[in-house]
Each structure stands twice: as structure tokens, then as C-alpha cells.
Amino acid sequence: MSIIVTGGTVVTAGGLARADVLCEDGKIAGILDAGTRVAADERLDATDLLIFPGFIDPHVHSRDPGMTEKEDFAHSTLAALCGGVTTLLEMPNAVPPISDRNIFEQRAAAHGRHASVDFGLWGQALGASNIEDLPGLLRAGAVAIKLFWGYALDKATKKLVYNTADAADPDAVIPPPDAGEVLRVFSVMAAEGGLLAAHCEDREIVLGAERLRDGPVEDYADLLASRPALAEIAAVSRAAEFARVTGCRFHVVHTSTARALEIVRAARADGVRISAEACPHYLLLTEAAYARLGPAMKVYPPVRSADDQAALWAAIEDGTVRSVGSDHAPHSLTDLAGSLATRPAGVHGAETLVPLMLAEMTRGRITPERVASVLAESTARLYALDHRKGRVAPGMDADLTLVDPNRDHRIDRAALHTKTKATVFDGWTGRGVAVASVLRGEVVMRDGEPVGEPRGRLVRSRHADRHTLVGR
Numbered sequence: 001m002s003i004i005v006t007g008g009t010v011v012t013a014g015g016l017a018r019a020d021v022l023c024e025d026g027k028i029a030g031i032l033d034a035g036t037r038v039a040a041d042e043r044l045d046a047t048d049l050l051i052f053p054g055f056i057d058p059h060v061h062s063r064d065p066g067m068t069e070k071e072d073f074a075h076s077t078l079a080a081l082c083g084g085v086t087t088l089l090e091m092p093n094a095v096p097p098i099s100d101r102n103i104f105e106q107r108a109a110a111h112g113r114h115a116s117v118d119f120g121l122w123g124q125a126l127g128a129s130n131i132e133d134l135p136g137l138l139r140a141g142a143v144a145i146k147l148f149w150g151y152a153l154d155k156a157t158k159k160l161v162y163n164t165a166d167a168a169d170p171d172a173v174i175p176p177p178d179a180g181e182v183l184r185v186f187s188v189m190a191a192e193g194g195l196l197a198a199h200c201e202d203r204e205i206v207l208g209a210e211r212l213r214d215g216p217v218e219d220y221a222d223l224l225a226s227r228p229a230l231a232e233i234a235a236v237s238r239a240a241e242f243a244r245v246t247g248c249r250f251h252v253v254h255t256s257t258a259r260a261l262e263i264v265r266a267a268r269a270d271g272v273r274i275s276a277e278a279c280p281h282y283l284l285l286t287e288a289a290y291a292r293l294g295p296a297m298k299v300y301p302p303v304r305s306a307d308d309q310a311a312l313w314a315a316i317e318d319g320t321v322r323s324v325g326s327d328h329a330p331h332s333l334t335d336l337a338g339s340l341a342t343r344p345a346g347v348h349g350a351e352t353l354v355p356l357m358l359a360e361m362t363r364g365r366i367t368p369e370r371v372a373s374v375l376a377e378s379t380a381r382l383y384a385l386d387h388r389k390g391r392v393a394p395g396m397d398a399d400l401t402l403v404d405p406n407r408d409h410r411i412d413r414a415a416l417h418t419k420t421k422a423t424v425f426d427g428w429t430g431r432g433v434a435v436a437s438v439l440r441g442e443v444v445m446r447d448g449e450p451v452g453e454p455r456g457r458l459v460r461s462r463h464a465d466r467h468t469l470v471g472r
């Protein structure tokens with residue numbers, strides 16, 4: 001089975017070039033001079049289109065199994081597909097969380113039956129109870145290990161306890177790992193060469209801020225006061241020093257403050273293996289959006305100032321931000337109807353990640369090369385998927401996202417493919433949209449709709465055991 005993509009402009013992190021892309025048996029077989037005559041079973045016309053490496057969303061919470069009233073894997077991967085993503089990396093905090101190799105394999109098999117895009121799986125560090133399981137998770141091919149730093153876990157379900165007041169009952173919860181346990185997690189990850197990532201808000205500072213404020217969270221200033229910038233800054237600062245001492249590769253997910261980015265930048269300049277992630281809601285919203293959006297924009301850490309937002313764009317430009325992810329974190333419609341105090345934190349994002357970044361590209365805020373980097377090439381390297389994903393180059397999986405940079409796009413909440421339909425970007429307009437996607441050599445999306453049955457498969461990191469045969 002072969003397909004040739006003709007007439008387009010191939011985008012890599014290194015530049016743009018007019019070329020045809022020949023795909024054979026699911027792999028990229030050649031990058032050919034435009035117009036080269038070659039036999040192929042199928043021809044895909046990409047005239048006037050940009051051919052990106054298939055986009056990767058590294059940060060998705062599909063809530064499956066255990067919280068499928070909010071979302072499930074079939075819906076999240078379909079939404080990602082329709083937006084222009086060809087691989088997503090699934091966060092581990094479903095029920096049960098992916099805390100050992102057996103659960104990893106069970107989750108991989110279950111998700112493989114419903115995946116519209118290829119997927120990698122994160123493992124989760126619970127603290128002392130599963131430190132010995134982390135090497136097994138990496139050897140199974142987990143793309144990274146996530147530490148929900150500062151969160152207690154429900155004893156029975158190992159679900160994260162979001163509300164700090166609920167975490168006070170010592171019989172019901174496993175308290176968050178202390179600094180010594182977290183340092184052990186860093187050390188084990190360093191020895192294995194795996195990537196550790198964490199939610200970075202210092203729990204004690206958040207608890208202290210809540211006590212100091214001592215009143216209901218009624219407006220956005222209350223929310224900001226209860227999750228202060230210092231909570232993130234302190235956690236990132238500590239993580240940078242832990243990474244420096246242990247040599248662990250560390251990634252700050254959903255970075256929200258300018259100062260945390262400065263800490264990451266300075267540590268990187270010193271040779272510390274640390275990087276940051278940016279998400280569209282921090283890149284495109286500020287606290288001022290609350291007047292328009294209300295509690296719908298509640299996320300942890302919270303969306304902050306215009307200065308913080310500008311710092312995120314600068315950090316994309318200089319490589320401090322190595323990857324952009326959606327942090328797709330859907331909730332049920334009942335949850336979403338809550339007030340600023342009661343509504344759980346988290347926004348939908350799987351289907352809007354790509355169009356939002358493309359709109360910024362055509363506005364000139366980010367170059368096509370940088371989009372190819374933070375949504376594909378650099379992300380694939382960070383998560384050890386660069387043996388198969390992230391580049392339009394011979395031998396790689398034939399994953400392509402074809403973009404029309406001249407087509408206007410409007411985000412419409414009702415048209416989303418997620419299980420519950422919500423977005424803080426309803427009505428957002430921009431130029432540039434993914435018009436077709438190729439997954440391992442097959443056209444799987446056209447004009448924002450799926451083509452054929454779901455064909456997504458597990459992709460294991462290149463650290464996976466050589467004798468692991470399934471799903472390589």
C-alpha cells in the first residue's frame with residue numbers, strides 16, 4: 001500500500017521546502033522533488049497546503065476508565081483527530097491510575113479498541129507505594145511519569161483529591177509524598193533515564209494562602225489569591241534543584257508564570273535537564289477574560305497576567321518551552337454548571353489545540369517551523385517517540401497533518417466531537433486549519449471529520465524493552 005502526497009510544502013523544524021512525500025506500508029519512503037513521476041496506489045493533492053509532521057498532543061485526560069461521564073477515550077481521540085492531531089499522549093490519572101506495568105498493559109489493550117489516533121501512555125508516580133514500579137512502567141514504554149505533586153490520593157480508588165479540605169481525613173486519603181519521597185522518585189527516574197513531569201504548585205503555600213484568605217472564592221481575584229504565583233515558582237525552583245542534583249530529566253507541565261519560566265531557562269543554561277510545557281489557555285487568555293468567560297476558565301494553576309502570557313510566547317521562541325499541549329481535562333455538564341468555588345478545575349482542549357496554534361501562526365506570532373517543533377518534532381524527542389513520530393523524514397511513521405493556511409476557521413462549541421461539549425474558545429476565529437490527516441500512510445481525517453473506522457494504536461517509547469513485541 002503506497003500513497004503520494006503531491007504539490008505541497010513540507011514543514012520541518014529546520015525549514016520549508018516544496019516536495020512530494022511518498023509513503024509505503026505505513027512509513028515515509030521518500031521526500032521527492034516536486035513533480036517527480038512515481039507509481040503509487042493513491043494520490044493526495046496538497047496543492048497550496050502545508051504538510052506538517054502529524055501533530056502530537058502530549059497532555060490529554062480522557063477520564064477513562066472511571067470517570068466516563070466526563071469523557072472517554074473514543075471521544076477524546078476522535079476530537080483530537082478532527083482537530084488535526086495524529087498522536088496523543090494519555091495522562092495516567094484514570095481509575096485505577098497507571099501505576100504499574102500490569103495496569104499499563106491493560107489500559108493499552110482497552111484503549112487500543114477505541115483509538116482514532118495513535119497514542120502513548122503516561123505512568124503515574126504515587127509516592128512511596130509505587131517507586132519500585134517506575135522502572136517497569138518505563139520498560140513497558142511509558143512516555144513519561146507524572147507526579148501530581150502535592151495532591152493526596154483517595155485510599156480506595158487512588159483518585160486525586162482536588163479539594164484540600166477533603167484531604168484532611170487521614171483514614172480516607174494517602175497524604176501527598178513528602179520531599180524525601182519526591183527526591184527518591186527523581187533519583188529512580190534519573191537512574192532509568194526516563195522523563196519525570198509534575199504538576200508544580202507547592203501544596204503548603206496553597207494551603208497557607210487559603211488560610212490567609214479565609215473566605216469564599218467568589219471572583220477571579222479570590223482564585224488567584226488562593227493559588228498564588230509563588231506556589232508555582234517555589235515548586236519549579238525546588239524541581240530544578242532536584243533535577244540538578246539527581247540528573248533526572250524533568251518537565252514542568254502547564255506553566256503559568258513568567259518567573260517559573262526564568263527559573264527553567266536559567267537552569268537549562270546551567271546544563272540542568274529541565275523544560276517547560278505551554279497550553280493554549282495560558283497562551284491566549286489572561287485574567288481579564290474572566291469578565292467574559294466566568295467560571296468556565298477555571299484551571300489549576302490559574303490563567304494569570306498579560307506579562308505571564310508574553311513570557312510564555314518568548315519561552316516558545318527561545319526553546320525553554322519544548323512542547324505545547326492541550327491539557328484536555330473535560331468535566332460533566334453538571335460539574336461545569338458549578339460556581340467558581342465548586343466547579344472542578346480543567347478545560348476542554350483536544351480539538352482546539354491545533355486550530356488555535358495555526359491561527360497564531362498565520363497572525364505571525366509563531367513561525368511554521370516553530371509550530372512543527374513544539375507540536376511534533378521537539379515533543380516527540382522529549383517523550384522518546386522520535387524513533388517513529390515527529391518528523392517528515394524517510395523511515396518515520398507516515399503521519400502527516402495537511403494545513404490550509406488560507407482557510408478561515410471558527411471554533412464552534414456545538415460542533416466539537418468530545419463527549420461533553422464545552423470550550424473557552426467558542427466563537428474564536430482565525431486563519432489556518434488542518435484539512436486532512438494521514439496516519440501510518442492512510443487518510444484518517446478530511447475537513448474536520450473522520451475517514452473510516454478508528455485505526456489508532458499504542459506507540460511505546462524507544463526506552464521500551466526490545467523483547468516487547470506488541471504494539472511496537
Ligand SMILES: [Zn+2]
Pocket residue numbers: 059061091327328329
Ligand atoms: Zn493535566
